Amino acid sequence: MTGNDLPTARIARAIAVAERHADLNAFLSLDAAGATAAAQALTRRLERGDRVGPLVGVPIAVKDNLVVEGMKTTAGSRILSDFQSKFTATAVRRLIAAGAVVVGKTNLDEFGMGSSTERSAFGPTLNPWNPRYVPGGSSGGSAAAVAAGIVPIALGSDTGGSIRQPAAYCGVVGLKPTWGRVSRYGLIAYASSLDTVGPIARTVRDAARALAAMAGDDPHDTTASREPAPDFTTTLDDGVAGLRVGVLDGWLDDDVTPGVRSAVRGTANQLASAGADVRSVSLPDVSAALAAYYVIAPAEASSNLARYDGVRFGHRTSVPVTSLAELYSRSRGEGFGPEVIRRILLGTFALSAGYYDAYYGRAQAVRAELTRAFLAALMDVDVLLGPTTPGPAPLLGELQDPVTMALLDKFTISASLAGIPAIHVPTGLERGLPVGVQLMGRPFAEATLLKVARTVEIHSGFERSAS
Amino acid sequence: MIDEGTVIDEGTVIDEGTVIDEGTVIDEGTVRRVATLARLELSPGSVPGLVTDLNAFLGLIAGLERATLESATASTAHGPTAAWRADELKAPIGAARAVAGAPGGQGDVFLVPKVVT
Numbered sequence: 001m002t003g004n005d006l007p008t009a010r011i012a013r014a015i016a017v018a019e020r021h022a023d024l025n026a027f028l029s030l031d032a033a034g035a036t037a038a039a040q041a042l043t044r045r046l047e048r049g050d051r052v053g054p055l056v057g058v059p060i061a062v063k064d065n066l067v068v069e070g071m072k073t074t075a076g077s078r079i080l081s082d083f084q085s086k087f088t089a090t091a092v093r094r095l096i097a098a099g100a101v102v103v104g105k106t107n108l109d110e111f112g113m114g115s116s117t118e119r120s121a122f123g124p125t126l127n128p129w130n131p132r133y134v135p136g137g138s139s140g141g142s143a144a145a146v147a148a149g150i151v152p153i154a155l156g157s158d159t160g161g162s163i164r165q166p167a168a169y170c171g172v173v174g175l176k177p178t179w180g181r182v183s184r185y186g187l188i189a190y191a192s193s194l195d196t197v198g199p200i201a202r203t204v205r206d207a208a209r210a211l212a213a214m215a216g217d218d219p220h221d222t223t224a225s226r227e228p229a230p231d232f233t234t235t236l237d238d239g240v241a242g243l244r245v246g247v248l249d250g251w252l253d254d255d256v257t258p259g260v261r262s263a264v265r266g267t268a269n270q271l272a273s274a275g276a277d278v279r280s281v282s283l284p285d286v287s288a289a290l291a292a293y294y295v296i297a298p299a300e301a302s303s304n305l306a307r308y309d310g311v312r313f314g315h316r317t318s319v320p321v322t323s324l325a326e327l328y329s330r331s332r333g334e335g336f337g338p339e340v341i342r343r344i345l346l347g348t349f350a351l352s353a354g355y356y357d358a359y360y361g362r363a364q365a366v367r368a369e370l371t372r373a374f375l376a377a378l379m380d381v382d383v384l385l386g387p388t389t390p391g392p393a394p395l396l397g398e399l400q401d402p403v404t405m406a407l408l409d410k411f412t413i414s415a416s417l418a419g420i421p422a423i424h425v426p427t428g429l430e431r432g433l434p435v436g437v438q439l440m441g442r443p444f445a446e447a448t449l450l451k452v453a454r455t456v457e458i459h460s461g462f463e464r465s466a467s
Numbered sequence: 468m469i470d471e472g473t474v475i476d477e478g479t480v481i482d483e484g485t486v487i488d489e490g491t492v493i494d495e496g497t498v499r500r501v502a503t504l505a506r507l508e509l510s511p512g513s514v515p516g517l518v519t520d521l522n523a524f525l526g527l528i529a530g531l532e533r534a535t536l537e538s539a540t541a542s543t544a545h546g547p548t549a550a551w552r553a554d555e556l557k558a559p560i561g562a563a564r565a566v567a568g569a570p571g572g573q574g575d576v577f578l579v580p581k582v583v584t
Contacts, residue, residue, distance in 0.1 A: 284534070291530030302505060309506065324576050325506065333508030341507060342520050345498065348505040349521070350528075357554035359528065366534045403523045 004046040007057030007101065011039035014059035014103050018150045024126045026135075026144040028064045029072055030104040035059070038101045055213060056099030061145040061154035064105040065112055065188040066197065068092055075188045076108040076120040076138075079314040079335025089186020090221065091155060091197045091214045098213040106141030106154060110337045111305065112162055112190040114138050115408045116399055119339040124396060127169060129433055133393040136166030136408075142200045143170035153201045153210045157187055159194045160293050161388075161412025164424040164438060167200050169393035171426040171434025171462070173453070174200045175207045176412075178443045179419035180225040182211070183218035191300035192223075194293075194416045204425065204454045208232035211446060227444045235447050236454045240274050243452065246281030246377060248386035251411060257391035259430025264387055267427060267437045270459040271385070271452070281381060284373050286410045288366050293413045294406060295350045295363035302347030305340070308332060342402060367417045374418040374440070383452050384440040387411050388424045392433035411438060421446045425453045427460035436462075493521040 015032045042057055062068055065075045067085030074080045092102065109119035117125040117140025125140045127133040128148040135144040139156030143166035146154050156163040158176035167174025175198045182197045189195060199210035215229035247268045252261050272278040310316035310331030317330040336344070350359040377384065388411055399405040415422035420443055426436035437456065441449035498517050502509050509517070562575040569577030 287530035288534035291528045291534070294524055294528055295531070306506075323574055325574075326508075328506040329503075329508040332506055333510070336507070338513070341509070341513075342517065342524075344505050344507060345501050345517060346521055346524055349493065349497070349501045352501065352504065353556045354554065359531070361554070362531045363528075366531055369534070401523070402520055403527055406524075406527060 004043050007039040007042040007046070007099075008036070010057045011035045011059055011101050011103065014151055017148070018103065018145070021128070021148045021150060024128060024131070024144050024148060025123050026106055026125050026141045026148065026150070027061065027104040028074055028076070028107050028122055028141070031071055031102065034070065035101050035103045038096075042099060042101070053098035053100075053213070054209060055095060055153075058100045058153060059103045059151045060095055060100045060210075061104055061106045061142055061151045062092055062102055063108055063139050063142050063154070063156050065108060065157055065190075066092055066155055067186045067188070068102055068105065071102075071105055073105065073188070074122070075112075076110040076122060077335065077337065077340065078121040079308050079332070080188075081121070081315065083313070085186070087186065089197075090183035090218045090224075092186065094214050095155070095210065100153070100213075103151060106139070106145055108141055109138035109162075110340050111188065111301070112138040112157055112159055113301070113339045113343050115161070115165060115405050116394070116396075117141060117166070118396065118399070119337060121337055126396070127393050127433075129171060129393075132395055133433060134169065134396055134399070136169035136389075136393060138162040138166070139174075139200060140166045140170075143167050143172055143174065146170065146172045146200050146202055152203075153199055153206050155210075156198060156200045157190075158196050158198055158412075158416065159190050159297060160416045161409040163196075163198050163200060164388050164412050164422060165409060167424040168388040168426070168436055169434065171436070172200055172202060173204050173207045173426070173457075174198070174424040175211060175446070175450075176415065176422050177211060177215065177446055178225070178421045180223050181227070181229070181421070181444065181446065182214045183216075183221040183224040185218055185220035185224075189304040191297040192304060193300060194297060196416075204423075204450055204457045205233060205236060207423070207453075208236055208450045211450075225444070230447055232447050232450050235451050238451055240271055240276040240452055240455045242275065242277065243383070243448070244277045244279065244381040245271050245452070246279060246381035246384045248283060248384055249280045250282050251286065251386045255390060256387050257430060257435070259428070259435045260387045260389065260391055263427045263435050263437050264385060267456055267460070268385060271455065274455050274459065276452075279381065281377050281384060283377055283384075283414070284370055286414065289370055289414045289417055290406065290410050292363040292366040292370070292417060293409075294346070295359045296367065296417075298343040298347030299350050299360055300347070301340075302344045302351065305336075305344055308335065310335075339402065370414060371418040374414065374420060375442075378420070378440075378442045382441070382445075382448055386438050386440075388436060388438035392430050392435050415440045419443065421449050423449050423453050425456045425460070426462045427456065428462060434462075436460075493518060493525065
C-alpha cells in the first residue's frame with residue numbers, strides 16, 4: 001500500500017469497525033458505497049498530485065440532525081423518517097472540502113431533546129464502555145462512534161449540553177464552540193438562540209482540527225460570526241504558564257460523585273503545577289440557569305417545530321381527515337415522540353397570553369443576568385474549570401422521569417445560555433466509566449480553551465480505550 | 468414511558484410552593500387547550516401523564532423566581548434588545564375576519580391559486 005491508498009484503507013477500516021459494533025446502534029445510516037467512492041476519488045487526487053485538505057481521508061460521522069445531500073436525515077424522529085435534503089450543511093461541507101469522508105449518520109434523542117439517546121424513535125444507542133449504560137445525549141451516537149474507535153471525529157450539536165455530556169459519558173473530547181462560531185445552515189433547528197454545531201473527537205488536537213475546518217462566516221447563516229477563525233492547532237502546545245484558571249468550587253458542593261469531584265480538584269492541581277494561576281471563582285447557582293433553559297429552549301422549539309405539519313415537512317397521516325387543521329394535528333400527533341410533545345406543550349404554554357411575562361420574560365432576564373455574571377468572571381480569569389456532569393453515565397432505563405433527566409445537564413446549560421465556548425476533557429474512570437472536566441472560556445477564545453484542554457489531556461494520562 | 472399509574476388529581480401541584488404563581492397549575496383542560504394551540508392531536512390516554520410531567524417541569528422552572536436579578540432587563544443574549552409588549556389577554560379577531568380579504572376560503576383557512584401543476 002502506498003500513501004495514496006490511505007484514504008481507501010481508512011474508510012474501509014471505519015466501515016468494518018462500524019459493522020462490527022452494529023449492536024451499539026450508534027449509526028442510523030451507514031453509507032459504505034458513498035464513502036468508498038469518496039475515498040477512491042481522494043486516492044486518485046493524491047496520485048495526480050492535486051492539492052488536498054488537512055483532513056484528507058479522515059472518516060467522520062455526522063449527527064442525524066445535520067443534513068447531507070444524498071443521505072437520509074431523520075433527526076431521530078418518526079416525523080422525518082423518509083426525509084432527504086437537497087443540500088449539505090455548511091459544517092459538513094467544509095469538513096468534506098478539507099478532505100474528510102462522511103461514513104454515516106448517527107443516532108440522537110429526537111430533535112436533540114434528551115440526555116441519553118433513549119429518546120430516539122429508532123432505539124437507544126449503547127455506551128461502548130459498558131452496554132448496560134447510556135452514552136448520554138443528545139449526540140449519543142456521535143460520542144459512541146468516536147469512543148468505539150469507528151471514527152476519530154464526529155459532528156454533534158449542543159443546545160444545552162448535547163455535545164459535552166455524551167462526550168463525558170463516553171470518555172471522549174466534546175467541544176461546544178461560541179454561539180455563531182460555526183454556521184448552523186443545514187442544522188435542524190431545536191432552539192436557535194442556543195443551538196451550536198461542534199466536534200466530538202478522540203483527542204483535543206482532532207477537535208481543534210475539525211473546528212479550524214468548520215469555523216467562519218457563512219452567507220447562508222446571517223448569525224454565523226465574521227470573527228476571524230485562527231488555526232486552532234498551532235497554539236495547542238503552548239502550555240498554560242501565566243494563564244488564570246477559575247475553579248467553580250461552588251458547583252462541587254452540589255451533589256456530584258467523588259470521581260467527578262476529584263477529577264476537577266485533580267485537574268486544578270495539575271494546571272497549577274503546569275504554571276497556571278489557579279483560583280476559586282463563585283458564580284450563580286445552577287438551578288436558575290436550568291429553570292431559564294427549560295422555558296427558553298421549549299419556547300423556541302414550539303416555534304421551530306411548527307414546520308413539521310405533513311404539508312411543508314414531515315410525515316402526513318394516512319387517516320382520512322375533514323379539515324386542514326385536523327391534517328396538521330393528526331400528522332404531528334402521530335409523528336412526534338413523547339419527549340418532543342412534552343417540550344412543545346411546555347413551550348407553547350410558556351408563550352401563551354397571560355403567562356409569557358411570568359415565564360418567558362423572566363427567563364430572558366435571568367439569561368441576561370447569568371451571561372453578565374459569566375462574562376464578568378471571565379474578565380478576571382482566562383478559563384473556568386468545573387464538572388461537566390454530576391457523575392458517570394446512568395444505566396439504560398434509569399431515567400424515566402423527564403425532570404430527573406433534565407438535571408443531568410445542570411452544569412452544561414450555563415455556557416449554552418451565555419453563548420460562550422466550553423469543552424469536555426476526559427480525565428479518568430469512576431466505577432469503570434469515564435469522568436472528566438468542563439472548561440469554559442471567553443466568547444471566540446476557543447484557541448485558549450483548546451490549549452488548556454490539551455494540557456489537561458497530557459497530564460491526566462487518560463487511557464482512551466473503550467474496548 | 469409515561470406512567471399512567473401516577474396520575475395526580477386535577478389542580479394538584481407536584482411540589483407545592485415551588486410554582487411561580489401558586490395559581491399556576493397545568494390541568495387536563497390546559498393541556499388540551501395548549502395542544503390545540505400547538506396543533507397536536509394527543510392520544511386520550513396520554514393527557515394525565517402530560518399533566519404530571521408538565522407540572523413537574525413547572526416545579527423546575529420555579530428556580531426562576533429564586534434567581535436574584537441585579538438588572539432585571541429581559542433581552543435576547545446575542546442580538547439587539549427585543550421590544551416587549553404588555554402581556555395582556557385580548558380577544559382574538561376571529562377566523563372569519565382574518566380571512567375576510569382572501570380571494571377564496573374553506574373554513575378557517577384561505578385558498579391560494581395552484582402554482583405547481
